[in-house]
Amino acid sequence: MKTKRRSLTLQEIADVIGADQAQHLISQIGGITHYFPDNCQQGRHVALDQIVWEAMCKHFAGWVYIPKGHANRLDARNAEIRKKRAAGAGIVDLAIEYSLSDRQIRTICGGDFASKMPTVELGRMP
Structure with missing residues (x-):
């Protein structure tokens, strides 16, 4: 029997364990496929507290890919850059x-x- 694997989004995880705990989870085990047993008493990942471990087992039992959250960080960074640029920050x-x-x-x-690139006129050589 083939084991089914599931990829989660950061939002799916945050909906179950909260945004702060989701950020902590991806900082600890993001970017890997992790196994959450049906019976959460079968042990737990040392980086996760018991409440998070139990919630993940209950809602996402099986092999689950935990995202790194890179795209979310880039979106936040880019929004911050656009905001600073709109407020007058230089390129x-x-x-x-x-x-x-x-x-x-x-x-x-x-x-x-x-319109934003400086122009330079090159002189002709004699």
Whole structure:
């Protein structure tokens, strides 16, 4: 018999154990497939407290992929960048603050590259 595996979203996990506990869970075991037994008394992952362990076993028994939450962090970071840019922060300042290129900042902010890029006129050689 083939074992069924399930991928969870961060929202599904948060709906069961709460947003703070979900963030803690993905920081501890995010990015791996983990087994939650039907009988939560069969042991528990050392990084999880008993209440979280029991809730995960009850709602998601079996092999479950726990997401890393990377996309959620990127969405939050990008929203923060757009907010700071709208408030007047400079592209280069944001690029340095977030360790990104100025092109990435422009793309995140909806990048109208032509109007925001400085132009340089090259002189002709004699």
